[in-house]
Amino acid sequence: MAPTPTRRATLAGIRAVVPILPGVVPFALIAGFAGVEAGVSRIQAVAMSLIVFAGAAQIAALDLIGSDAAIVVVVATALIINARFVMYSASLAPHVAGSPLRARGLAAYLLTDQIYAVSIIRFGETREPVRERLAFYLGGGATLWVTWQAGTVVGALGGGAVPESWSLDFAIPLVFIALLVPALRSRHDHVAAVVGGVVAVAAGGLRFNSGLLLAAAAGIVAGYVAAGR
Amino acid sequence: MTSLDAAAVWGIFAAVGAGTFLLRLSFLGALGRESSIRPGLARALGLVPAAVLAALVAPAVAGRGTEVDLVTARFTAATLAGLVAWRTRNVPLTLVVGMVVLWVLSALG
Numbered sequence: 064m065a066p067t068p069t070r071r072a073t074l075a076g077i078r079a080v081v082p083i084l085p086g087v088v089p090f091a092l093i094a095g096f097a098g099v100e101a102g103v104s105r106i107q108a109v110a111m112s113l114i115v116f117a118g119a120a121q122i123a124a125l126d127l128i129g130s131d132a133a134i135v136v137v138v139a140t141a142l143i144i145n146a147r148f149v150m151y152s153a154s155l156a157p158h159v160a161g162s163p164l165r166a167r168g169l170a171a172y173l174l175t176d177q178i179y180a181v182s183i184i185r186f187g188e189t190r191e192p193v194r195e196r197l198a199f200y201l202g203g204g205a206t207l208w209v210t211w212q213a214g215t216v217v218g219a220l221g222g223g224a225v226p227e228s229w230s231l232d233f234a235i236p237l238v239f240i241a242l243l244v245p246a247l248r249s250r251h252d253h254v255a256a257v258v259g260g261v262v263a264v265a266a267g268g269l270r271f272n273s274g275l276l277l278a279a280a281a282g283i284v285a286g287y288v289a290a291g292r
Numbered sequence: 293m294t295s296l297d298a299a300a301v302w303g304i305f306a307a308v309g310a311g312t313f314l315l316r317l318s319f320l321g322a323l324g325r326e327s328s329i330r331p332g333l334a335r336a337l338g339l340v341p342a343a344v345l346a347a348l349v350a351p352a353v354a355g356r357g358t359e360v361d362l363v364t365a366r367f368t369a370a371t372l373a374g375l376v377a378w379r380t381r382n383v384p385l386t387l388v389v390g391m392v393v394l395w396v397l398s399a400l401g
Contacts (some may be wrong), residue, residue: 086383094397103301104293111367114309119341123348134304141308144344150337152319153329164321171316174312230394233366236352237373237390243345244377252342259343260350267356274356275347282343287336 076202079181084210087177090118091211091232095218096225097122100130100232110217112212117175119242120144126235133271140272143279151179155200158186162197170197170263173204255286365397 066074090110098108103125115121120141127137151174159167177183182200225231247253259282266274294301319329329337353370355361373390376382 089384089387104298107298107301107305111305114305115312117312119345120308120312123344124304126348128304131295134296134300137304138307138311140344142311142315143340145312146340147337148312148316149318150329150334152316153334156319156322159320167320168317171320174316174320230391230398233369233394234387234391235348236349236366236370237387239345239349239352240370240374240390241377241383241386243349244374245381246341246345251339253386255339256346257342260346263350264354264356264360265345267351268358270386271340274351274383278346278347279340282347283336283339286339286343290335290339 068191068195068199072191072198075185076181076199077206078204078206079185079199080148080177080203081183083177083207087118087207087210088214089124090238092218092221093213093238094118094121094125094211095215095220096222096231097125097129098219099222100235101125103128105219109216111214112215115141116172116208116211117141117145117148118211119239121236122238127272127275130272132275133273136272136276139276140279147176148174151176154183155179156229159193159197162193166201170200170204173201173208175204175207177207185257191287192269232280234273249290251286251290254289255282258282258285259290264292315349365394365401369393 094112095108098105098111103111108125111121111125114125116157123144124137124141127140132140152171155170155174159170178200181203182196185199186196222231243256247256259278261278262281263275263278266277268274296304308310349370353367355364361367369390372393373386377386380386
């Protein structure tokens, strides 16, 4: 029996994300480990991945929780990191317009940098019906989701077994470096990063880690002004 | 280790989870209308990852406030990891190089 077009699109979505998985697994392990490091329970560390499902925001929030930042700073930082999803959401919406709200809601829950990147390339190259586009997206998105959940469980369970002397806490800034470097595309990105970094260091002594929000805002404004010229 | 109690942590996760879902749903959930994002907003959102990630990395590797110190194993390891990330875009390799450099320098120092 020949596979239906929808089924074929689902499989194509799965195949499209497989090459990305080796880059996702270390993030997931560290997101699980960051929960242990912050001192939240293993159940909470695992539940966070189900509830939030966004790596950089999860790791940043746990890092801040561990250093006793103010609750409002933790939530605001995570949401600022995830504000980029609005951009992806706007970019994807025309490609899945007309599909049921439930399907678009599921697509929203599964929206990540990775599935956005592979889907927007596919949607630009092919003229397939909305049903098949959605199947491609959900196939890839679900594969990333399963990988992420499994990785954080392993990280949360195994993280406590790693001796303190291994300094595995350093993997958290390393993960952010691995995310930061590809985010530096234009000159304005560089301006935003330099200003954000310098202000974060200078304002690092402020209470409840509030310097982080100040630094992010300063970086965005500086990059915005640089881009406007 | 956090001094927040379990309920506060659940509250944070619920707020971040709900807020993140709404950000993701923003345009996907719109009722079939033509979706467009204002150019100014798109420009600002495009700068967010660079600004926030740099703000997270810099104090963690360079110290903060009056305790800035660039002559540390962590700063050297982070710099080399950054070079690897830039040249290879390889996440596992970036992590391995950063950790190994830190271990070697700590063992020597």
